[in-house]
Amino acid sequence: MGVRFRDRLTPEGQRFFRELAELKELEVRVGFQRGKSQEEDGTDMCDVAAFNELGTDHIPARPFIRQSVDDNESKINSFLKEEVKDFAQGKSAEQILKEIGIFQKDLMQDKITSGSFAPNAESTIKKKGSSKPLVDTGRMRQSVNYVIQKKGSGDD
Known part of the structure; x- marks a missing residue:
């Protein structure tokens, strides 16, 4: 009769799989x-x-959202x-998603400030x-933000 072994997860392994399950359920929207x-x-x-x-x-396309991804x-x-x-x-799933949100928010805000877009119309320049x-x-730049939510929630 042979010796039977049962593998068990360490507490760190258990935590990792809990965080992984949480990460599968969440998304960050920027x-x-x-x-x-x-x-x-x-x-x-x-x-x-x-x-x-x-x-x-009346407004030319100024694709700052797409360019914040494409250019980076x-x-x-x-x-x-x-x-x-x-x-x-x-690192926790929530912390990872927060860091992703902040990172992409910064890229988008930078593109608003420094992007190369069609200039304003003369009437807008005067205004x-x-x-x-x-x-x-x-x-608009200050309004860029991110939210972390359950996947599929808030879809309109």
């Missing part, structure tokens, strides 16, 4: 959350961002590789005193 910020005229900042990102009949692909990949290492070494698009009061 951008503009409807109802959290408005222009002085009451226009939701989520709409203002969409108008600028995609363009309208290698930087994002390097950052995420480090986050995977940190997770394997014990706000600047030819720099996407930056007027700073409200």
Whole structure:
């Protein structure tokens, strides 16, 4: 009769699998959350961002959201590789998602400030005193944020 062995997870292993299960259930969303910020005229900042990102009949597309990802692909990949290492070494799922949210928020805010976009129309320059698009009061840049939520919740 042979000796039977049963493998058991260490407390660290148990914690890792709990965090992994939590990570599978959560997502981080970076951008503009409807109802959290408005222009002085009451226009939701989520709409203002969409108008600028995609363009309208009167506003040229200024795709700061897409460019914040496309222009930083290698930087994002390097950052995420480090986050995977940190997770394997014990960082919590919530902390990983917070760091991803902050990282992408910073990239998006930087693109709003320093991106190269179609200049403002002469009428807009006269109104706000600047030819720099996407930056007027700073409200849109300040409104970029992130939320961590259960996957699929809040889908509209």
